[in-house]
Every structure is written in C-alpha cells, then in structure tokens.
Amino acid sequence: MSKAKKTAALKRLADLYRRMDEAYAAAATPIGLSCAGCADSCCETMFRHHTYVEWVGLWDGLGKLPAARQAEIRDAAENWIRRHQNPLLPGVRPRVPCPLAQESPEGLRCGLYDARPMVCRLHGVPNILIRPRGGQSAFPGCDRAQTLGKTCEPALLDRTPLLTELARLEMDMVGRDRMAKMPRVDLTIAEMILLGPPKI
Ligand code: SF4
Numbered sequence: 001m002s003k004a005k006k007t008a009a010l011k012r013l014a015d016l017y018r019r020m021d022e023a024y025a026a027a028a029t030p031i032g033l034s035c036a037g038c039a040d041s042c043c044e045t046m047f048r049h050h051t052y053v054e055w056v057g058l059w060d061g062l063g064k065l066p067a068a069r070q071a072e073i074r075d076a077a078e079n080w081i082r083r084h085q086n087p088l089l090p091g092v093r094p095r096v097p098c099p100l101a102q103e104s105p106e107g108l109r110c111g112l113y114d115a116r117p118m119v120c121r122l123h124g125v126p127n128i129l130i131r132p133r134g135g136q137s138a139f140p141g142c143d144r145a146q147t148l149g150k151t152c153e154p155a156l157l158d159r160t161p162l163l164t165e166l167a168r169l170e171m172d173m174v175g176r177d178r179m180a181k182m183p184r185v186d187l188t189i190a191e192m193i194l195l196g197p198p199k200i
Pocket of ligand 1: 042047099100101111113116120
C-alpha cells in the first residue's frame with residue numbers, strides 16, 4: 001500500500017473514530033455511564049477485530065510509542081496468548097488484561113486510547129445493529145449500563161451507519177478485487193501485535 005493511500009485511510013479512520021466516540025457519549029451520558037472504578041473491566045474481555053484498516057491504525061499508534069514500551073507490549077501480548085492457550089482451569093477462559101491495558105488508580109485504562117478499535121469504542125452502551133438482509137441484533141449494554149438504564153430511559157446507539165462506513169473504508173483501502181483474495185481478519189489485539197502490521 002502506498003504511503004499516500006495509508007495516510008488517507010488513517011485520516012478517514014480517525015474521523016470515523018471521532019464520530020463513534022460522539023455516538024457513544026450520546027448513549028452513555030443520559031444514563032450516567034462511566035467506566036471509572038468498574039471492577040468488571042472490558043479490557044479483560046476477549047474481543048475480536050475484523051478489519052485491515054483498524055489493524056493498520058493499531059500499528060500506526062504502536063509505532064509512535066517509545067521502543068521500550070513497544071517491547072513491554074510485545075511481552076504482554078506473548079503472555080496473553082500463553083495464558084489463553086494454557087488456561088489454569090481447562091475450558092474456563094482466563095481473564096487477562098489486554099496487552100495494551102495499563103493499571104491506573106481508576107482501574108485498567110487503554111494504553112493506546114486514540115487507536116483503540118471500534119469494538120472497544122462502542123462496547124458497554126445499549127446498542128442495535130440493523131442487518132443488511134433484514135433483522136437486527138441488540139445488545140442490552142454492560143451490567144453497569146443495564147443497572148443505570150433501569151432508572152431512566154436509555155438512549156440506544158445504532159451501530160449500523162458506523163459499521164457500514166467502516167466496511168466502506170476497508171473496501172476503499174484494500175480494493176474490492178484484492179479483498180476477495182485476502183484472508184478474513186478475525187484477530188485479538190494480542191494476535192495483531194504479534195503478527196506485525198498487515199501486509200497489504
Ligand atoms: S485496545 Fe485498549 S480499550 Fe481495547 S481492550 Fe485493549 S486496552 Fe482495552
């Protein structure tokens with residue numbers, strides 16, 4: 001991929017991420033949802049990510065960190081994979097902080113906040129997704145959001161336009177013909193780190 005193409009894709013991704021954050025705030029603010037002090041940290045959840053453009057964005061953010069911090073993150077990613085491959089209790093998924101997470105007085109926080117992917121940005125608030133061929137999926141929100149939502153009317157976040165735009169951006173960056181030949185992305189953050197930047 002040319003440098004100009006990558007720069008253009010990252011600019012569009014940053015703009016889309018900004019609008020995701022706005023949509024999240026519009027749903028979280030009415031119910032007073034904040035992640036501060038939450039014991040059930042989403043950064044210990046196994047999220048999977050599905051676009052090359054976000055993988056490129058993640059590596060763009062990683063590349064701006066000091067070399068020593070990048071080495072720590074790589075070690076954390078290796079540890080994360082080891083723990084998941086060898087759970088202490090067979091069949092029970094371990095809760096291991098994402099390799100990018102950092103401890104803070106308020107709990108775990110993202111160490112690559114500006115480049116965190118869509119799943120991390122939109123998780124937590126009640127949301128819906130309208131499927132292209134009809135039907136919709138609904139997520140009631142995290143436990144804290146559901147508790148808060150009982151005392152007032154929750155504002156639903158509609159993920160549909162944001163996901164549609166992300167898919168369009170992915171297609172524009174990779175190219176329709178190439179896309180058909182590329183493996184489908186289905187990776188955790190740890191895997192994206194250990195695999196290195198995508199080869200496109
Ligand atoms: S990328 Fe950031 S927000 Fe997402 S799980 Fe990892 S630390 Fe948490």
